[in-house]
Amino acid sequence: MKKIAVLGYGVVGTGLIELIEKNKSKDEEAEIHVETILVKHKEKHLKKKLSDKITDSFEEVFSKDWDILVEVIGGINPAYQYVKKALSLGKHVVTANKDLIAEYGDELFQLAKDNRVSLKFEASVAGGIPIIKPLTESLSGNEIRSVKGIINGTTNFILSKMYEEGVEYEEALREAQVLGFAEANPDSDVLGYDAARKLAILSTLAFKKRVFWKDIDVEGITSIDSKDFAYAKRANCKIKLLSYSKKEENKVFASVKPVLIDSESDFYRVNNEVNSVIVSGDAVGELVFKGSGAGMLPTASAVYGDIIDLALNKNSIVINSFSEDKFNIESNLKEKVQSLIRIHTDNKENLIKELNGRFLTAEFIDIFDNEIGLLVDGYTEGEIEEGLILLKELSYVNNVKRILKVS
Amino acid sequence: MKKIAVLGYGVVGTGLIELIEKNKSKDEEAEIHVETILVKHKEKHLKKKLSDKITDSFEEVFSKDWDILVEVIGGINPAYQYVKKALSLGKHVVTANKDLIAEYGDELFQLAKDNRVSLKFEASVAGGIPIIKPLTESLSGNEIRSVKGIINGTTNFILSKMYEEGVEYEEALREAQVLGFAEANPDSDVLGYDAARKLAILSTLAFKKRVFWKDIDVEGITSIDSKDFAYAKRANCKIKLLSYSKKEENKVFASVKPVLIDSESDFYRVNNEVNSVIVSGDAVGELVFKGSGAGMLPTASAVYGDIIDLALNKNSIVINSFSEDKFNIESNLKEKVQSLIRIHTDNKENLIKELNGRFLTAEFIDIFDNEIGLLVDGYTEGEIEEGLILLKELSYVNNVKRILKVS
Incomplete structure (x- = not known):
């Protein structure tokens, strides 16, 4: 049995409490007990499940006895401070917070390593998909x-x-x-x-x-x-x-x-x-x-999986990559790509002649007044950009837009 | 560092040794040392990597000191005996063997549980896909x-x-x-x-x-x-x-x-x-x-992942479901389904009349002599089978074939 403190009782928090309640008594070894839930405004959550566990005091959360901090507030502050404090105290952390991991992953994984605890974050990318x-x-x-x-x-x-x-x-x-x-x-x-x-x-x-x-x-x-x-x-x-x-x-x-x-x-x-x-x-x-990729229960499903891993002592491998x-x-692919190019012009005829000389593989799509679309293949992004710079200098070319095509 | 014994040096075994060699020194903590490789005919493998580790003696394998048995022989016998012996001796086992898990999963997972070791089998289904x-x-x-x-x-x-x-x-x-x-x-x-x-x-x-x-x-x-x-x-x-x-x-x-x-x-x-x-x-x-879903390196990738889990002491959760x-x-879906029905007949005209009365949603595909295809929707498999039994009794119906359609 593991005791957890949950930070945040919004969409993901609500889904998580629902999953914990639903799965109670399914597996004694992996039972999760919610010790406390931190919210900003207590009065908003009084009708929810486990309302007796709710507190708006950060100090109260850290005065209780629990094993895992589950952070589902989102955003950098105050999540960053809370997660740092928990890791420093040698507590495992589960978070759904991509902002936090992307911004402070280096510091947080180092802190987890130094304190020999796990920082798990399955829900931070692609919601319910195990990735x-x-x-x-x-x-x-x-x-x-x-x-x-x-x-x-x-x-x-x-x-x-x-x-x-x-x-x-x-x-x-x-x-x-x-x-x-x-x-x-x-x-x-x-x-x-x-x-x-x-x-x-x-x-x-x-x-x-x-x-x-x-x-x-x-x-x-x-x-x-x-x-x-x-x-x-x-x-x-x-x-x-x-x-x-x-x-x-x-x-x-x-x-x-x-x-x-x-x-x-x-x-x-x-x-x-x-x-x-x-x-x-x-x-x-x-x-x-x-x-x-999102939603109450899919995201909670990922958070729950992380908690169960810790409850069964399947701690995360040490993540060093953020600290390297x-x-x-x-930002530009060096390989040959396909692109759609839209060129705004007041002289389609001349433009098409010009383009035929410039791109060997151009396939024209002529569906709008005053512009030509073309699909080009077999050039790198850099080569296309160079070509477009020259095109823009032509008197009858007003505007150019390019979108990469991926097959 | 974990020492492994590999049983089998065929396609998957060869891929596994390749991955182990490639990943050497990437992570000291997760280093895998191949202690011995069991083969049937030593002479077939003398030109392969780690040929000095090869033996054709089962007793020799079990006389050595290793932590994990990796079974990539396939088939029930002798894999079953070897895996059972390893688990009984308190050794972890990694296997790619779906026959073994499907047939003896109940006994083997119980044995693993009793001996407090893990039996891992990611490669047994869908090859390289983590499932x-x-x-x-x-x-x-x-x-x-x-x-x-x-x-x-x-x-x-x-x-x-x-x-x-x-x-x-x-x-x-x-x-x-x-x-x-x-x-x-x-x-x-x-x-x-x-x-x-x-x-x-x-x-x-x-x-x-x-x-x-x-x-x-x-x-x-x-x-x-x-x-x-x-x-x-x-x-x-x-x-x-x-x-x-x-x-x-x-x-x-x-x-x-x-x-x-x-x-x-x-x-x-x-x-x-x-x-x-x-x-x-x-x-x-x-x-x-x-x-x-198969192939040398994809399957080896799954086996390797299992070994690394054990090397990092991330043991499997206890799998009880096989012993329940x-x-x-x-075998028949109770829900309404779509089906393709092919009916061999020497009287298309009468048959189509008959079918129109029998299936309200029939969509005919008439492309071959002496047969009619039809797509029906909105009937359970049982209802369709019943209808087909009656159809078969008609003098101008020779043969009937049905394929479920899934959208």
């Missing part, structure tokens, strides 16, 4: 070559709506906000920072040296419009916010950006709030994981 | 509702060839044999027994009481022909050998059989030797896993 454990345990014989994922539910919901309903970004965002899939201030999601933090965590574990989230090239979805989707559909594609990192020798490429996803890709059918991660290892090859040197991150 | 660990550890807060999978690479390879190349079963089987995807005697794979053993293992872990493989209703792929594929293509489907189990209250349904898989299904793009498992839990919802009472297994 941290496979990456750190099951695949230990592999050199991981790449990690790619659809790991932000908010943007995937918005992009799915735009694809299905043909609406513009603003309308899809409002719908997501009404349904609770986007926050009132959606910046962290729609600008790609949330995905970058999660990609940083996965990449750090995969490549065994720190990939810092602020070093990742990030492009959000706010400039994706219905015309992009019109081109995408012509090319038999959807648009998804793809988080992608790749290691070659000692170099790491990492980026978060909206890309065209081909209908043959495993990501094509990852819609709405669903997440998916594809890990490529030198021994195992490509592994696909797909499931609920940082990788220098490259 | 045993997610099911037994990550999802511990969930009641698992169903498990479905494409978990036999041989049949999936054969069915993929039949779909892509329009060839008959015998030709696709020969191709699989030439390429090493099918054995000289392919019965265990093509008749569905291999998949049934794996489904039994997954279902036992998922539902926490034993599902015995011999109780599972099994139908192989040997009677699938090119006409079935012609109908499938018309219905926008492929044909796959689906292993499916489902728990409702205290009843378990389980079957292995070829089914039509709709193009919207996650299984539609699981081709050739690739495996995929979809687990549905009450908290987490549906989780999809996909990857290499057996479930009574039902």
Whole structure:
């Protein structure tokens, strides 16, 4: 039997208490006893389960006797201080907090190591999908070559709506906000920072040296419009916010950006709030994981799994990768890629002639006035960018937009 | 540092030694030292790595000092005796052997428990895909509702060839044999027994009481022909050998059989030797896993992960489910399903009239002489079987074949 202190009684906390109550008496050895629950405003939670365990005093939490701190407040402060204190006191910590791990992973895992306790964080990336454990345990014989994922539910919901309903970004965002899939201030999601933090965590574990989230090239979805989707559909594609990192020798490429996803890709059918991660290892090859990336019970399921591991004394392996040197991150793929290019022009005829000379593999999509879409294949991102700089200098070219295509 | 004894130096054993050599000095704490390797014919392995560790004497293996027995011989005998002996001596065991776990899981896990050691078996189902660990550890807060999978690479390879190349079963089987995807005697794979053993293992872990493989209703792929594929293509489907189990209250349904898989299904793009498992839990919802189901390095990757767990003292949780009472297994789904029915007849006109009266939702596919295909929806398997019995009594009906459709 393990005693836990829970910090936060919001969506994930509520799901966790539900799972703990449901699983009571299933396995005596793995029984979890909730000793105390920290909340900000006690009066908000009086009708919930275990309301007698609720306190709004941080000191009271730390005055009680428990084995594991479960942090489901989210955000950096005050979660950071509480987690640090618990680890310093030699207590195990389970957290669902990607901000915390991405920002302070180096310090926190070192603290856990120094105090010989575990800091577990399965729920911090891709919600209910088991991905941290496979990456750190099951695949230990592999050199991981790449990690790619659809790991932000908010943007995937918005992009799915735009694809299905043909609406513009603003309308899809409002719908997501009404349904609770986007926050009132959606910046962290729609600008790609949330995905970058999660990609940083996965990449750090995969490549065994720190990939810092602020070093990742990030492009959000706010400039994706219905015309992009019109081109995408012509090319038999959807648009998804793809988080992608790749290691070659000692170099790491990492980026978060909206890309065209081909209908043959495993990501094509990852819609709405669903997440998916594809890990490529030198021994195992490509592994696909797909499931609920957020939500009360899926996230609680991951937190619960971490707690049970600790209850059964299956402590985490020591995570050293966050404390290692940082990788220098490259933001452009060196390999040949496919891209969709949209060029706004008042002279289509001249432009097409010019483009035919410039890109050998151009496939034109001519569906809108005053612009030309083209799919190019067989150039590196750098080569395409160079070409576009020259194009922009032409008098009849007004505007250029490029989206990578991933098959 | 842990010392291991490896039993078997075939495909998986060779991959394992390669991974151990490759990962040497990566992590001192998790270093694996190969103490001895048991083979049948020493002379066959003299040019391999670590040939100085090879012995053909079982007694010699057990006279040495090691911590973990790694069994990659396959088959029941002599693996069963060796594993039992190791567990009785208080040694951990890692095995890739689905036959052994499916057949003797009850006895072996009890023996492991009695001797306070771990019996690990990640590689026994779906090769390199981490599925045993997610099911037994990550999802511990969930009641698992169903498990479905494409978990036999041989049949999936054969069915993929039949779909892509329009060839008959015998030709696709020969191709699989030439390429090493099918054995000289392919019965265990093509008749569905291999998949049934794996489904039994997954279902036992998922539902926490034993599902015995011999109780599972099994139908192989040997009677699938090119006409079935012609109908499938018309219905926008492929044909796959689906292993499916489902728990409702205290009843378990389980079957292995070829089914039509709709193009919207996650299984539609699981081709050739690739495996995929979809687990549905009450908290987490549906989780999809996909990857290499067999092969030297993918399987070795799973075995290696198990060894490292033990090397880092992350022992398995005690697996009790195999020792519990057996479930009574039902073989027909009680829910309404879709089916493809092929009826051989010398009077199409009368038959269509008869069918229109019998199935309200029939959609006819008329592409061959002397037979009619129809897709029916909204009937249970039992209802359809009853209908087919009556149909068979009609003078102009010669033969009837039914394939379930899964969307």
